[in-house]
Amino acid sequence: LLHLNTAQSLIYDQIKRLRALGKPIRMIILKARQEGVSTLCEALIFERTARFENTNSLIVAHEPESTEAIFAMSKLFYDLLPLWAKPKRRYDNKKQMVFENPEEKKRITDPGLRSRMVIATADKVKVGRGLTLHNFHGSEVAFWKNAKDLMLSVLQAIPNLPNTSVFLESTANGFGGDGEYFYKAVQDALAGRNEFELIFLPWHLMPEYSLPFADPKEKELFAERLDEYERNLKAKADISPEQLHWRRWAIHNLCGGDIEKFKQEYPATIEEAFVASTKAVIPKQYVEAQSKFTRAPIRKLDDILI
DSSP states (O other): OOOOOHHHHHHHHHHHHHHHTTOOEEEEEEEOSSSSHHHHHHHHHHHHHHHSTTOEEEEEESSHHHHHHHHHHHHHHHHHSOGGGOOOOSEESSSEEEESOSOGGGTTTOOOOOEEEEEEETTTOOOOTTOOOSEEEEESGGGOTTHHHHHHHHHHHSOSOTTOEEEEEEOOOOSSGGGHHHHHHHHHHHHTOSSOEEEEEOGGGOTTSOOOOSSHHHHHHHHHTOOHHHHHHHHHHOOOHHHHHHHHHHHHHTSTTOHHHHHHHSOSSHHHHHHHHSOOSSOHHHHHHHGGGOOOOSSOHHHHOO
16 A cells, blocks of 8 residues: 655546546656655556556656666565465566466466566667557656657557556756756646646645754744745745755755755746756856746737638
């Protein structure tokens, strides 16, 4: 039984809503670090693959270490199943888990589920034209070097049916370069130009990202000395002093004192995530500061096209 945290519960609620509407699951998840998103995606895909016949699932991560760590989750899920719920398993190695009868002579009359989970690293995987996928999990998509071409192949392989799912999750990696595909996918989801449901998970969503004060006087003094960014964040997101206290601790202890690194790994807004993670010529704090002066366009291109 997976006990969901706040971020996982938010995602799962959206999944249940889409399933109730009879829609396929298509999700882009822009996240902060350590929110359990990969664990939830892996659990959901494992459940669909290990329970239903003729189900093909593919999981792709951005580097070999992450690939192995994500697939280890599925092996753990299998090991923790009660004996009566474990499907027959033919293969279990670093690249795939195949739910079929391991005994060749019995496979014709008792084949098992004939389902499989395949795990791969983004720069090594190839999705064949004849392959049909039912579930796909792309981890840290913003860091894939071949995201556009790989996702083109993946999306052709998944039928647009209610029992299928695609999860694309990542921290941000700027506007261009390797991060361009993920940035564009997020913007398209925001504008309703694709069928993906966008879920943004800011760092302050997690109750764990909070640090209590030693005494009430310390908390009172801290509240009086908030800088402009902290005051604005507190007002907009209803953040507690304990959360801001954790933020200061994390900047110095997790991000080497670099505020921009903290914003990249633990963004508070979608805009902040991409600005902080981009390699810009103009200092990032100036780009961010100008965002409050942007105005709505006088006319959109779509309005003047016939």
